[in-house]
Amino acid sequence: MKHITFYLDFLSPYAWLAFERLPLELEGLSYSVRYRPVLLGALLKQHGNPGPGGITPKRDWTFRHVAWLGHALGIPLKMPARFPFSPLPLLRQALACSDDGSVNRFVTGTVLRHVWADGQDALDPQRLEALAQALAEQTRPGQSSTSEAPKALLRANTDAAIAQGVFGVPAFVVDDKLFWGLDSLPMLRAYLTGDAWFDGPDWDAVRQLPTA
Template identity: 60%
Template sequence: MKTITFHLDFVSPYAWLAFDALPRALDGLEVEVIHRPVLLGALLRELGSLGPAEIPPKRDWTYRQVLWLGRSQGTPLRMPARHPFNPVSLLRLALATDSRGCPGAAACEAVFRHVWESGEEPLDPDRLAALERRLAPQLDPEGPEVRALLRANTAEAIAGKVFGVPTLEVDGRLFWGLDSLPMLRAFLAGDPWFAGPDWASVTRLPWGLPRDR
């Protein structure tokens, strides 16, 4: 049985869309999915990159697209009252739901729905308190153990060349984005393309522009 590590951050609408679509994408395959909360902002800072919501014209398009994608694939999605926002408290809460820091699908789904289903403020204290009561964390979400888990997850993702979310990792290969789910399924189903030269050859493609650094 293959194991998929699903690197996610609840601030990302694409992570929610991929999370909801993943069971259908993997239908009939025997796999285990491990959910790995990471801090997207730290991944982007490591790369000196901006998120789509930080680029004004791209922000507008991103929000339009994810609303359409939610409607298209049947995933409930309403933009929260503010976006982007700092997701750290939600990431820590998800990690705290498991004594090993490995949140299950039900906990992750509850947090995703908290953000993406109601259109309300994700960090509203009363809503956060209600979510915490519902999830009944096994660890202190604000304690040093959970803080260390989030730092470690994010550091491991950076070391593993994860550059965004959602990223699904299996057998050392990274599949990024909602639109990579068909490609992931093909790999898991044994598509011979993945044993050919194309996967690795792109890393040897010469760079065609001057480099600033």
Template identity: 60%
Template structure:
């Protein structure tokens, strides 16, 4: 059995698509998943990047592509009324639902669908209050312990060289993005490609630097 650590932020439409598609993508395989919410903005800051929604032409393309991918894969999806938004309340709520800060699939599904179904404001205070009432977190989502766990997930991901969401960590390998699901499946199936070719890709010399 393979164990997968799923690094995610509810702000990411690709993380939502990957979450919804993962059971089908790995159908028939033996695996377990630990969900680790993190602050995507923290990854961007560490790596000196802008988010896709911060580059105007890329923002337009991203929304069109994710809606197409949802249509193509039969995933129910509507863009929230405003995006990007501050995801901290959602991340902390999910972390607060588990003592180790690793929410189960039901919690993650509920939060993802709060954002990516219905087209409402994801960060609307009234909706957030209703979401919290539905999930009944075991701890104070605004408490220091929960905040520290969310930061720890983000720091852990950075230390593991995670640069975006969704990222699936299995053994010593990272698989980034919705389109990496077939690659993830192949690795879990024991495809021999994940040896020399995988390692060789990291040894390519860097040419021009900007």
């Protein structure tokens, strides 16, 4: 059995789409998944990347692209009433349900649907309270989105992701290999099924190319 670490930020529509597609793309394979929330903004800052929300034409394209992908894949997706927004309350709420930085699929899906399923304001106080109630049975005793433990777990997750070379989300790490983005899922499946391509030189060849 292969063990996959799925790095995600609830801010990312591609993370929502990948979350929904992952079981279908990997159907029939033996694997486990650890869902690890990270702060996308910190990953982008590490590499001087403003992200699609910081470039107006790219922001417009991203909105259109993910709306079409949701339509094409049959996954409900509506842009939240405000975007981008600070995902910190959502990340910390999810990690209030964790002891080690990983959250289960129920918690991950509940928070992602909170953002992407109905087009409402993800940070509306009443909706945040409803989200906390929906996760109450999963929340660790004495923890909440404002507790210190979830904040520390988020920092640790983000630092670990950066150390593994993660530069965006969704990202999937298995063995020593990093797969990035919704469109990497077929490639991830190929690796998990033992595709011989991964034993050849092409995976590491780019590191030998000089930068012009």
